[in-house]
Amino acid sequence: MLVGCGSMDLSPKLLNRLASLGQALDNRQQLQVFDGGLVGFDCETESEVIANVAQGEARRSPIRSGAGQRAASDTWRRTARQGHNFGSEAHERAFGTELRILARHYGTLAFEDQHGLWAVVSSNPLGPGGPQINFLTGVIADRRVTPRAWAFERIGVRAKTMALKHTNFPDASVCAFVPEDRAWSPGEGLVAYADHLTIWAVKQLYREHIGSWPGPQFGFGALYRKLEFQPQEWCGCLSDKRYADCHQASDLLASDPPAHTEFRAAFGCDYSDRKTPGPVLEAARTRWKRMPTLHQVFSLRPAKIEFP
Ligand SMILES: [Zn+2]
Incomplete structure (x- = not known):
């Protein structure tokens, strides 16, 4: 029997696994992320995680078998096969080493852009048989601009993003x-960034299949909290209380x-203005054949560093 809702059903075993991971996050326990985005408890080794999640799921597709990886026109991999790296020396200098490290840990596609790089990072937080999340990640060459990523639980003609909760x-x-967390800085590299995206996806999956957001969360203002928070979730004011009690x-x-008014002053737009940019959705719909420019997409939200 398959249980769940939304675009992907989870087997009872994977649902149990997701429930345990979410409860750990809700209890503020550390999780760790292994290759391919596989998420484990702090006490588990990678082989224990694989043994725990893979049993009974072995007939399903293995990690890193995403259709996107086969279908995409992949300038970086193509040139890598020819014994080169990026098409441009500037990209090779700026991203070559970091991208090769990322590709050792996650299924990765990369696309050069005038202002930097798009990387499609595939993550399987629940392991074999679980959902594959594809993160379309924009990395600006000027590393003072934080990368931005969009999470897809399905790509192709029926491309679907994950839910909007805790998106910008x-x-x-x-x-x-949030920057105040000091959770990530460019010096920590794209693998650590992808690990943060993966843990975010676990929280999103938990909310989708189990019904609430696990773990501490930040939520500015009454309107945002009122529209996005469940009573049993942590309150967004960092008070250490549940929303219902705070x-x-x-x-x-x-x-x-x-x-x-408070919302508009803080975010520069209305709550209802949030949506995945058309060109980002189109990239996922075409399985990364039609990529947006970084300028097009990053211009939609002011960054601390402006484009020339
Ligand atoms: Zn509060």
């Missing part, structure tokens, strides 16, 4: 950490116009 406004890119009552009593 208005471009709906993944919000895996801001929920005052958020529900807040009248709408000031709440909307």
